Amino acid sequence: MASAIFFLTGLVLLVAAVVGGVWLGQERIIALFVQEANRYLATPVQVGRMEVSVLDQFPRVSITLHELRVSGSLPQDTVPLARARRLYCAFDAWDMLRGHYRIRAVTLADGRVWVRHDAQGRPNYDVLRFDTTAAPSRQPLAFALENIQLERVNTVYADDQRQQRYTVQAHDVRAQLDVQGPLVDIVAQGRTHVEALQLGPDAYFQNKPLTLNTRLRVDRDARLVTLQPSELRVGAASYELGGRIDYRRAVQLDLQVAGRNTDVQSVLALLPARVARRLRAYRSRGAVYFGGTVRGELSGRASPRIEARFGCRDASFYHPELRQAVEHVFLAGTFSNGAAQAARTSVLSLQNVRGTLRGRPFSGSLRYANFQDPTVQLQVRADLDVAQALQFYPVAAVPGGQGQAQLALAFAGNLRQFRARPATAAVQASGTLQLQNVQLRLRDLRQPLTGLTGSFRLQGREVAVAGFTGRVGGSDFRLQGRLRNALAWALLPNQTLLLDADLTSRLLDFDQLLRLTAPAGPATATGAGTPGASSYEFRLPTQLALNVRAQVERLRFRRFRGRQLRGTIRLQQQVLSAPSLTVRAGGGQVSFRGTLDARQPRLLHLHSTISCQQLPLDSLFYTFEDFGQQFITARHLRGALTATAESDLYFDGALMPLTNRLEAELNLQVRNGELNNFEPLQKLFMIAGRERLRHLRFAQLTTPVYIQSRTVYLPEMEIRSNVRAASLIRVTGTHTFDQQMDYHLNIPILPGLLQRTVGMATGPSLLLAIQGDEDNFRVSYDRRPQPGRVPTAPRETARPASRPGLPGPAAPAIPAPEPRKPFELKKPPAKKPAQPQTGEYFEF
Numbered sequence: 001m002a003s004a005i006f007f008l009t010g011l012v013l014l015v016a017a018v019v020g021g022v023w024l025g026q027e028r029i030i031a032l033f034v035q036e037a038n039r040y041l042a043t044p045v046q047v048g049r050m051e052v053s054v055l056d057q058f059p060r061v062s063i064t065l066h067e068l069r070v071s072g073s074l075p076q077d078t079v080p081l082a083r084a085r086r087l088y089c090a091f092d093a094w095d096m097l098r099g100h101y102r103i104r105a106v107t108l109a110d111g112r113v114w115v116r117h118d119a120q121g122r123p124n125y126d127v128l129r130f131d132t133t134a135a136p137s138r139q140p141l142a143f144a145l146e147n148i149q150l151e152r153v154n155t156v157y158a159d160d161q162r163q164q165r166y167t168v169q170a171h172d173v174r175a176q177l178d179v180q181g182p183l184v185d186i187v188a189q190g191r192t193h194v195e196a197l198q199l200g201p202d203a204y205f206q207n208k209p210l211t212l213n214t215r216l217r218v219d220r221d222a223r224l225v226t227l228q229p230s231e232l233r234v235g236a237a238s239y240e241l242g243g244r245i246d247y248r249r250a251v252q253l254d255l256q257v258a259g260r261n262t263d264v265q266s267v268l269a270l271l272p273a274r275v276a277r278r279l280r281a282y283r284s285r286g287a288v289y290f291g292g293t294v295r296g297e298l299s300g301r302a303s304p305r306i307e308a309r310f311g312c313r314d315a316s317f318y319h320p321e322l323r324q325a326v327e328h329v330f331l332a333g334t335f336s337n338g339a340a341q342a343a344r345t346s347v348l349s350l351q352n353v354r355g356t357l358r359g360r361p362f363s364g365s366l367r368y369a370n371f372q373d374p375t376v377q378l379q380v381r382a383d384l385d386v387a388q389a390l391q392f393y394p395v396a397a398v399p400g401g402q403g404q405a406q407l408a409l410a411f412a413g414n415l416r417q418f419r420a421r422p423a424t425a426a427v428q429a430s431g432t433l434q435l436q437n438v439q440l441r442l443r444d445l446r447q448p449l450t451g452l453t454g455s456f457r458l459q460g461r462e463v464a465v466a467g468f469t470g471r472v473g474g475s476d477f478r479l480q481g482r483l484r485n486a487l488a489w490a491l492l493p494n495q496t497l498l499l500d501a502d503l504t505s506r507l508l509d510f511d512q513l514l515r516l517t518a519p520a521g522p523a524t525a526t527g528a529g530t531p532g533a534s535s536y537e538f539r540l541p542t543q544l545a546l547n548v549r550a551q552v553e554r555l556r557f558r559r560f561r562g563r564q565l566r567g568t569i570r571l572q573q574q575v576l577s578a579p580s581l582t583v584r585a586g587g588g589q590v591s592f593r594g595t596l597d598a599r600q601p602r603l604l605h606l607h608s609t610i611s612c613q614q615l616p617l618d619s620l621f622y623t624f625e626d627f628g629q630q631f632i633t634a635r636h637l638r639g640a641l642t643a644t645a646e647s648d649l650y651f652d653g654a655l656m657p658l659t660n661r662l663e664a665e666l667n668l669q670v671r672n673g674e675l676n677n678f679e680p681l682q683k684l685f686m687i688a689g690r691e692r693l694r695h696l697r698f699a700q701l702t703t704p705v706y707i708q709s710r711t712v713y714l715p716e717m718e719i720r721s722n723v724r725a726a727s728l729i730r731v732t733g734t735h736t737f738d739q740q741m742d743y744h745l746n747i748p749i750l751p752g753l754l755q756r757t758v759g760m761a762t763g764p765s766l767l768l769a770i771q772g773d774e775d776n777f778r779v780s781y782d783r784r785p786q787p788g789r790v791p792t793a794p795r796e797t798a799r800p801a802s803r804p805g806l807p808g809p810a811a812p813a814i815p816a817p818e819p820r821k822p823f824e825l826k827k828p829p830a831k832k833p834a835q836p837q838t839g840e841y842f843e844f
Contacts, residue, residue, distance in 0.1 A: 013624050014799065021351060028265055030063065033050075033089065043072065043073055047066070049067070051063075060105065062089060062090040064086060065084075065089070066086055067085065068733060069082075071228045073127050074122060080116060081125060081127060082108075082114070085110065087108055088106065089102055089106055090104060090111070105148070106147075106148050107148075108151070109153075111143065111155045112155075113154070115155070116155045116160065118160040119161055123793060134597075145292055146176060147175070148176075151169065151172055152170070154169050155170060155630065163199070164200075165197075165198075166197050166532075168194050168195065169194075170190065173190030174189055176188075182220040182222075182651070183220075184218040186214075186215070188213075188216075190212055192209075192210045193208070194206075194207070194210050194792045199406055208232060213230060213232075215227075215228040215229075216230070221459030224246050224247075229241075234266050236266075238259070240256075243256055248512065252673075255524070255798075257291060257294070258291040259291060261288060265280075272361075280445045283320055284312070285529075286313065286314055287314065289310060289312070292307055292335075303341040305466055308333075314328055314329070316328070317328065324358075326355050327355065328354075328778055330352060332351045333349060344371070346370070348366070348367070348579055353365060358385060360382075360383045361382075361383055361791055362380075362384075363382075364378070364380040374414070376411060377412045380410075381409075382407045384404070385402075386403045386438055386439075386440075398442060398443070399470075401438065409431035412427070412428045419668045420493070422461070422488035422492060422707075427461075430460075430488055432455065434454075434455050435452050437471075438453070444513060445517065450468055450469040454466060454479075455468075458487070460487070461486065462487075463481050464486050466483065472512070473512040477503060482501065485497060485498055485664060494543070496545050497544055497545070501549075504552070505551075505552045505553065508556070509556070510554075514538060517792060535654070538653065538654075539601055544573075545571055549591070550565060550566070550569055553565075559623045564583065566582050575597050575598070575599065580593050587616050587619060588612055588640070588641070590610065591613065592609070593611070594607050594609060602652055603650060603672075604652070604653070604655075607733070609645070615642075616641070619772040636677060638674035640671050641669070642668075644666070646663075648663045649662055663708050664705075665705075667705075671699065672697075672698075701717065701718065704833055710736055711737070714732055714734070714743075715732060716730060717732070728744040731743060731744070742770075744768065745766075745782075767781065
């Protein structure tokens with residue numbers, strides 16, 4: 001008990017003596033430190049305050065520098081070499097008692113170190129100078145470092161000349177030094193966090209925790225660093241590093257690296273983020289190896305020779321969330337930057353690649369030479385279950401799929417030459433793709449692709465399509481032909497793919513096809529049970545061209561039902577053209593030719609010429625939903641229509657017509673027609689009975705029709721009917737898209753019904769007007785002045801004959817007036833004929 005009290009008393013006295021000595025000698029210690037530091041530092045150092053403390057680094061006494069700033073050796077630098085909140089320089093208490101202060105340990109806390117080489121290769125860390133005039137043992141204060149510690153220090157190394165930047169956060173790194181003359185032995189251990197190792201445009205080792213355990217010797221006279229076998233640990237994987245670094249002139253490297261307990265994650269950590277981003281979620285089991293050497297000069301004008309080997313043996317790779325694995329994988333890979341140690345001599349090689357995905361084999365090889373002007377040799381063979389392949393490697397544009405596919409592909413050629421001249425570059429490409437009952441759900445399509453079966457054979461730059469069948473929603477297709485420029489389209493941006501093929505189909509449902517890319521949602525109704533056109537969306541791809549010869553047995557769009565569509569459809573630069581299409585519909589036949597310009601998605605322009613023969617009127621009105629009016633509908637009409645129409649129509653992106661831009665010219669002829677239960681006719685009972693007017697039949701109706709400025713113009717329509725009192729009815733007038741009507745009827749009255757008016761060039765006529773809208777109209781006598789009446793001859797010029805049977809005196813010669821129509825409606829202003837422009841029908 002007494003000895004313990006004696007020991008504690010002695011310890012207290014010692015501590016008190018040390019504290020007292022520090023307090024009494026604080027100013028002298030600081031002065032000596034500043035004097036000694038200035039002997040070694042060649043650049044300015046700024047310190048907020050400086051103090052001597054026993055507690056900061058107990059049991060050692062420390063000189064603590066607060067808010068330290070060390071300038072770099074490059075005069076133009078504005079960024080300091082180092083900044084730290086605290087720097088502790090510690091020495092032993094026994095040294096203090098002997099009067100010789102030896103800095104044994106240095107601790108840098110909460111700081112940032114910025115080491116760099118400028119564009120000329122000059123360093124900013126040349127801040128130390130050596131004074132050999134005095135022996136260290138004779139100096140009252142000297143540096144004899146045994147321990148260096150970094151706590152929460154961010155270290156950046158930047159080389160502007162080589163475009164490299166390394167950023168490392170040192171959490172807790174300790175280093176021990178053993179100095180014997182020019183030889184310095186360093187042992188370092190600790191935890192760091194690598195933010196990034198930036199080499200040119202690529203970043204390696206991003207956000208990786210790194211554990212360091214290294215031993216090295218620095219020979220300051222020979223300027224040589226010998227790296228004993230050291231270990232860098234990344235997770236469970238570790239890399240052994242050893243070799244020599246000679247820095248007498250240009251840096252000469254002779255390093256070896258080998259991986260142990262590596263997996264796919266540790267290998268991916270060595271790759272740039274742009275390469276590893278899509279693979280980082282995968283894990284591996286089995287033997288994955290990596291190793292290599294770095295030898296040669298490292299300077300602004302030269303790079304060392306890099307040789308690396310990597311691969312796996314009977315390994316498996318899996319995605320922890322998708323529960324899919326590639327098993328029994330074998331791979332042997334090498335990388336070399338070549339004899340010139342440059343991108344142009346670099347070669348990446350993958351050989352003997354093979355494995356299985358759910359029991360289905362795949363194999364291949366790859367050689368990628370000359371990273372500056374790459375030449376690629378690729379071979380791939382795979383037997384795939386589509387669903388399992390998409391589960392193992394998800395593709396955002398294909399959320400789901402199923403079916404079987406067999407792929408064989410071989411490619412060899414120079415990529416730069418192929419990019420520059422895709423049509424003539426010397427490349428070799430061949431392969432086949434077999435699909436069997438494949439179903440795909442695409443992100444941008446509302447309807448799935450089902451039943452995809454057929455073969456594709458790559459022959460040079462083209463793909464031959466044989467028996468490719470499938471369905472898009474309710475529509476089916478069969479293609480036989482070629483995909484021209486397919487290789488360039490698949491590998492290069494902004495390339496056009498041309499489909500030159502024969503298309504046959506049993507049914508094309510345009511109600512679904514025009515909604516493939518439209519956003520999902522309830523359809524807007526424009527009529528009873530009819531989906532609104534606002535749910536449609538029409539867009540033509542910019543990188544697709546077509547030359548398709550189509551044979552479609554049935555096609556459907558809203559109320560339209562067509563059969564036996566025949567013709568050629570062409571697409572180029574978002575302009576769709578049809579030189580000649582024929583389709584049977586409603587008991588008649590329709591011919592169409594025209595172009596659809598979709599280069600402006602919100603302003604589609606359709607220029608067309610349409611002709612039809614013997615098309616039933618009631619079917620026509622029903623199919624086109626009575627053309628958006630209720631005045632005269634399908635239930636009112638019967639007859640066979642023969643017509644030609646030339647038009648310019650405009651639509652928005654949802655296929656809603658822009659009626660203010662519509663222009664059309666039509667020539668109509670209706671034979672064996674009927675007008676049944678047409679209300680305006682019921683008000684003409686003065687010329688015929690109501691029953692006959694209820695079922696008005698006419699042998700022929702002929703008229704031109706003009707549409708312009710949202711108005712339908714009828715210059716003159718002749719109706720030859722079954723009503724004896726009005727066998728020929730002439731109609732002129734206008735009907736606006738706002739359902740405002742202004743029709744004028746001329747009904748000649750046959751001789752015998754009324755006494756003929758003397759001097760009339762034509763018989764008397766009943767003039768009627770139908771005006772108003774379709775819900776509120778009136779039929780009235782047309783009292784407007786009628787041009788074309790022949791004036792009555794003066795009475796004094798009329799002389800009877802002198803004797804029966806003898807001719808009387810000749811009447812004065814009065815020129816017969818030119819016959820004029822009872823009504824004249826000015827034709828719309830002449831517009832430029834809507835003729836197809838040169839180049840709108842494409843030849844491939």
